[in-house]
Amino acid sequence: MGLLDCDGGAQPHNWCPATEDDALPSVLGLLPQGAPWAAADIDGSVQNRFWRAIANVTSYAYQRLCDFPQEFHCSTIAESRDQWMTEYGLPDDCDPSGNNLCVKVTMKGGQDCDTFVEIARNAGWVITCEDIAAWYTNYAGCFEVGCTHLGPAPVLIEGSNLAIGEVCGCEYGPGIDHPEPEYWEFIRTATAHCPVPGSNLGETSGDPDCCFIVGYYDPPLRNNGEVVRSACDFNGATIQFECPVGSTPSLRRTPCGGEDVRFLLDYGGSYHWRVHVDVNASYALRGEPLAEPDENLSNAGNFEVGCTPLCSDEGPAAFLLCFLEQVKPAHTVMHTNINVDDVPADLYGYYLATEADRYWPQPMERFDPRFWTVNFPRPCNASVTTASTGMRAECALYNHNDLAGLIWQSEDTIDHPLLAYETNRDYSGLTMSFNIKQTGLADFDSLNGAVLTINGRDASSAPKTWYVRLWNYATGTSTKMDVVLDFDNLVGGFSLPADADPVYPFDIDDMLISMVSPDYVIGDSSPLSEPCYGTLEITELTVSGSGARTIKLFNAAAPSHGLKAATGYDDSYNITPERLLRNIRSLGYSSIINHYVGMSHYSRLTNVGGDWIADSSAGFLNPPCVAWHNDFLARAKLYRFDVILSLSFELLNENCPPAWRQYDYNGNPALTGWTPPSTLLSITNQSAQAHLHGAAKAFCSLAHDAGLPVRFQIGEPWWWVHFTSYVPNFYDASTTALYTAETGLAAPAITDMRDPMNDAQKAYLDWLGEKLGQATLDLRDAVKAEFPNATTYLLFYAPQVQASNTPELHRVNRPAAWSSPAFDVLQLEDYDFVIDGDVDQSATAASAITNLLGYPAEKQDYFSGFVLNAVDAATLWPRIVKAAEVGVKRGANNIYIWAMPQIMRDGLVVFKKGP
Known part of the structure; x- marks a missing residue:
């Protein structure tokens, strides 16, 4: 042969x-x-x-x-083992690999969780590792004094009195001394040879850039959830100086005591990993009998740098923790749990925080760009994003009287109660200065140029509004000017002094900077000839004067609990992405965010007969939407989050072309219960589906361009059935015409999904289900064609097809085409069951969907939520947290709490009770 x-x-x-x-x-x-x-x-x-x-x-x-x-694989090497050992510097009793060639080779790989898991596996341990968001805390661990880099990974920039835990402003410039130098002396850094330049700290150094105190925090070790000992105690702690990469901030600024260090992200931060050790699986991997958890777990983690033994052999768990500490990348903090038993009965705890629970304030400069918002009437859109010294607003204006506003509120009504800034309505003694530049909007010196609208109360406490023309307080041109606003001498009115209306600065609720088109006409709601896309950019924003230049900004640093965050653009379009991500990170949500792109703010609109309608020929995403998502995705990557972009078969009804809608048998459009309502897109209308394909690819392109892996979810695809009348919407013109063309039959009438169905009706339902399945697969394929490595998700709403009073609905909205492996991940939600407290029905639905669609637990995510109205928070959040816990025990891969706006509104804080 x-x-x-x-x-x-x-x-x-x-x-x-x-x-x-x-x-x-x-x-x-x-x-x-x-x-x-x-x-x-x-x-x-x-x-x-x-x-x-x-x-x-x-x-x-x-x-x-x-x-x-x-001979090139450590696990099969034979003849050249000695040479490879020499090549890797082994044997070496000081090496953390323990002279294990495979471990040493793996350590030469990357510095990510996957590499870490492989290192442990080569050493005979089965672990999971989750990369959680970088923490910037006011605690330091065990460091040495010196000026050398500790490792290739970023380090956490910390303040000068970290070990004391004081909260203070640390701004060390020429002639500015440390506020409490005795604390500096107390933590034994006064003799360091790498001092803060221009301060009273440390000795003279020849290196003018060596000014930051850095380090990382090693958290307490835990034995099945119980803190047994800190890895480092205070008596042995010293502070590490390290020369930062690149130039230092202009004022040699050193944050301390929990100050927000977002502006120093270029210098890096400590990486935090949540590591879980599966002892049972580890012993099975090595073919050894399971040992009892050793009593020496608390001895792990106390190490010396040098040639002394680093790891004791007083028990396998202690050895493992020590081993992992050695082989982790520099400045990576492990939150390690060792668990032999099953998941505990009570996995999560929670509480609803209020202002009374705030505990970690820091000074924040008044009018911080992160906390401005936008607002506008429909059909407009606008967004605001932050930069290092200011912010940029973008708007899409459609009618002559459209006005969008860039807003500062004296009271924080948006952030989580633990993360809000304090309310201060007294603007007296303050001067706000900034540079402002516009494109595409009314000229600053024109009749309709930018106005600062101030809402508050006058000296008699009567509500009052002032209109301050910014041009009256500016120098510059019609498109770019420098503005100085002295609130003690601020006067409203267009022409001064003729229209003078002095502002009362002691009781201000909010301020709004207007954005209007060059063709703005007050009271004229007729459409512009074409959409007006404008930008307003504010830079060099500073506050001076004798008044309260700073206010308190409260902080929290909840430990990661493993649950994931779910967000929605329609709920967060008005705030900065940085503000949203601050809430997500600070409340313990980690690694991946499910982001619904919404149905009412992303589309480009075209005027059709006086109505502004989504038009794919004009493009898919409007500029404010693109600007917001570009910033959101870039910051998500910076904070080490992946983002799932979710798109539904839904549009705001007033922006949806009539032919794109689903309709019931009597010709009424499918309308949801929102105000104003959205509508569901026809499954068979080619133009409607082309719009979804284009929008999906456009959003995925933004993620790809941000350097994120493309993750795309098709969210709740369905034929709409009204949730109280059970009237189905199966009769848009495209659908009935296609059914007749393919079968030669007229679509049979169905007006109530609770009614018994005859054979003709069942055949129509089956056909509709096939079309839904094909539409979702076509959308999946459109994304995969452009992004072959994309991870695809299907969000499935279980209650609508599990309800006993609509027994035939599954034919329509649970097509066989969704069966595994059609999508990489199946995501389940059942909020009707959750908010009703129907635990049995929730479990039955999950089991039924798993059996019918065939996705194993590790290929499933679960969404637990949601609380529509704040009045129901105390009743519903316990059920939601419990449902999330059930999802974990069921083995679902990721558990999402739906959604961040309600979490922020109600003050939900979740913490992990188990290991």
């Missing part, structure tokens, strides 16, 4: 003949055709013996070739 065989195909490329008999057929297959060569196949013939000799040499040569690659 030759190398090629018509029956068996080609031999494998890694062909390794062990004997001459294995090699002989391939050698003979190279001979020419013809009778003179036929004797080569006859055993014992001269030719046969000759070619056997060749096959003997060939087999040996191929054996050596096959052995050669094995």
Whole structure:
């Protein structure tokens, strides 16, 4: 038989003949055709013996070739082991690999969780590792004094009195001394040779850039959730100085005591990993009997740098923790749990925080750009994003009287109660200065140029509004100017002094900077000839004067609980992405965010007969939406979050072309219960589906351009059935025409999904289900065609097809086309069951969907929520947290709490009670 065989195909490329008999057929297959060569196949013939000799040499040569690659794998290395050990500097009693070549090789790999898991596995331990958001805390761990870099990974920039835990402003410039130098002396850094320049701290140094105190915090060790000992105690702690990479901030600014260090992110932060050790699986991996958890767990983690033994052998768990501490990347903090038992009965605790629970204030400069918002009437859109010294607002204006506003509120009504800034309505003694630049909007010096609208009360406490023309307080041009607003001498009115209306600065609720088109006409709601896309950029925003230049900003640093955050653009379009992500990070949500792009703010609109309608020919995403998502995705990557972008088959009804809507049998459009209502897009209308394809690819492109892995969710795709009347919307013109074209039949009438169905109706329902399945697969494929490595998700709403009073609805809204492996991940939500407290129905639905669609638990996510009205918070949040816990115990991969706006509104704080 030759190398090629018509029956068996080609031999494998890694062909390794062990004997001459294995090699002989391939050698003979190279001979020419013809009778003179036929004797080569006859055993014992001269030719046969000759070619056997060749096959003997060939087999040996191929054996050596096959052995050669094995010498490049630590698990199969044999002949060259000694040379490779020497190459990697082993044996070495000081090396954290423990002279294990495989561990050493793995350590030479990346510095991410996947590499860490592989290192542990090569050492015989099964762990999981989750990369959680970088923490910037006011606690330091165990450090040495010196000026060398501790490792290649970023480090956490900390303040000068970290070990004391004081809260203070640390701004060290020329002639500015440490506020409490005795604390500096107390923590034994006064003799450091790397002092803060221009301060009273430390000795003279020849390195003017060596000014930051840095380090990372090692959290307490835990034994099945119980704190047993801190890895480092205070008595042994010293502070590490380290020269930062690149230039330092202009004032040699050193944050301390929990001050927000967002502006120093260029200098890096400590990485935090949540590591779980599966002892049962580890012993199974090594083929050893399971041992009892050792009593020496608390001894792990106390190490010395140098050539002293780093890890004790007083128990396997203690050794493991110590081993992991050694092989982790520099400045990576492990939150390690060792668990032998099953998940505990009470996995999560929670409480609803109020202002009374605030505990960690820090000074924040008044009018911080992160906390401005936008507002506008429909159909406008606007967004605000932050930069290092200011902010940028973008707007889409459609009618002559459209006005969007950039707003500062004296009272924080948006952030979580633990994260809000304090209320201060007294603006007296303050001067706010900034540079402002606009494009596409009314000129600053025009009749409708930017106005600062101030709402508050006058000296008699009567409500009052002032209109301050910014041009009256500016120097510059019609598109760019410098503005100085002295609130003690601020006067409203267009022409001064003729229209003078002095502002009362002691009781101000909010301020709004207007954005209008060059064709603005007050009271004229007629459409512009084309949409007006404008920008307003504010930079160099500063506050001076004798008044309250700073206010308290409260903070929290909840430990990661493993639950994930769910957000929605329609709920967060008006705030900065930085503000939203601050809430997510501070409340313990980690690693991945499910972000619904919404249905009412993303589309580009075109005027059709006086109505502003989504129009794919004009593009898919409007500029404010693009600006907001670009900033959101870039910051998510910075904070080490992946983002799932979720798109539904839904649009705001007033912006939806009539032909795109689903309709009931009597010609009424499908309308949801929101105010104003959204509508559901026709599953069979080609234009509607093309709009979804284009929007999906546009959003995924933004994620790809931000450097994030593309993750795309099709959210709640369904044929709409009204939630109280049960009237189905199966009769848009595209759908009924297609059914007739494919079957030759008219679509049978169905007006109530609770009614018994005849065979014709069931056949129509089955056909509708097939079309829904195909539409979702087509949308999936459109994304995969452009982003082949995209991870795809399907969000499935279980209650609508599990309800006993609509027994045939599953035919329509649970198509077989969704069965595994159609999507990478199946995401389940059942908030009707959750808020009703129907635990049994929730479990039944999850089990039924798992069996019907075939996605294993590890390929499922679960959404637990939500609380529509704040009045129900105390009743519903316990059920939601419990449902999340059930999802964890069921083995779902990621558990999402739906959603961040309600979490922030109600003050939900979740914490993990178990290991």
